Amino acid sequence: MEKQRKRAPSARSLQTRARILDAAEQVFAERGFEGASIRDIAALAGVQVGLVHHHGGGKEELFHQTVARRANDLARIRLENLETLKARGDVTLRALLDCFIRPYVSLAQNEGAHWLAYGRLVAHVSADPRWRWIAAECFDPTAGRFIDEICALYPEIDREWIATGQVYSVAAMLAHLNTSWRVEALSPGAGELRLEQLIEFSAAGLEAMFRMDG
Structure with missing residues (x-):
């Protein structure tokens, strides 16, 4: 059976991800890894916490992606x-x-x-x-x-x-x-x-x- 092609992310999805990474960058820079929280990053990005996990994974992986x-x-x-x-x-x-x-x-x-x-x-x-x-x-x-x-x-x-x-x-x-x-x-x-x-x-x-x- 032919594998189904993975669809490229939509423009909206890419924009959301960029906004999340921008927010993560600011929060991690100001508070360090320990002081930052996914909830604060979500609030700054204007998205639900679940979207941060969807685009960035856990906190450590989000830090990795941001760097x-x-x-x-x-x-x-x-x-x-x-x-x-x-x-x-x-x-x-x-x-x-x-x-x-x-x-x-x-x-x-x-x-x-x-x-x-x-x-x-x-x-x-x-x-x-x-x-x-x-x-x-x-x-x-x-x-x-x-x-x-x-x-x-x-x-x-x-x-x-x-x-x-x-x-x-x-x-x-x-x-x-x-x-x-x-x-x-x-x-x-x-x-x-x-x-x-x-x-x-x-x-x-x-x-x-x-x-x-x-």
């Missing part, structure tokens, strides 16, 4: 920029960091508050080992590509040092966008840091680590 959604877009932009850089033959440490950092910073500054909220989700995932499997799926393949490129530039440096520097750079990137208010509090008028400062900070930190390894 994965924007990770795919961000990875694509980063890798496209990397290929353009390599085609130009202008691969340097600072250029690689620019390819990795600039896409997210630009999205967070220009494409709406949801990208800033997404950065908080990335911070939640990075800080909690129980989300190791989400990080492995959503972030590690792209991070690994950039680590490979830095390793090719510095073949004498252990990969461990480069991977550590990559993680520190991601932490600096998230701080650049989410804690500028702290900079402003400590030094009024200095809260708006430039992207070039962030890239230089990250590159200088990696180079200092490389000298230690050497």
Whole structure:
């Protein structure tokens, strides 16, 4: 007997799912995984609790889907920029960091508050080992590509040092966008840091680590 074809989701269903994921992103970002509830996500999305379960599954799977959604877009932009850089033959440490950092910073500054909220989700995932499997799926393949490129530039440096520097750079990137208010509090008028400062900070930190390894 011929298998019945699975029908593609309707436009309305896709819109509902997007609204649920938008709400989940905001609630998870504000309250973390433990503080968020399916009921609150449903209320913010304007849907019944059952629809959240229908589109997102349980709470853990909904968190996974919420993180994965924007990770795919961000990875694509980063890798496209990397290929353009390599085609130009202008691969340097600072250029690689620019390819990795600039896409997210630009999205967070220009494409709406949801990208800033997404950065908080990335911070939640990075800080909690129980989300190791989400990080492995959503972030590690792209991070690994950039680590490979830095390793090719510095073949004498252990990969461990480069991977550590990559993680520190991601932490600096998230701080650049989410804690500028702290900079402003400590030094009024200095809260708006430039992207070039962030890239230089990250590159200088990696180079200092490389000298230690050497």
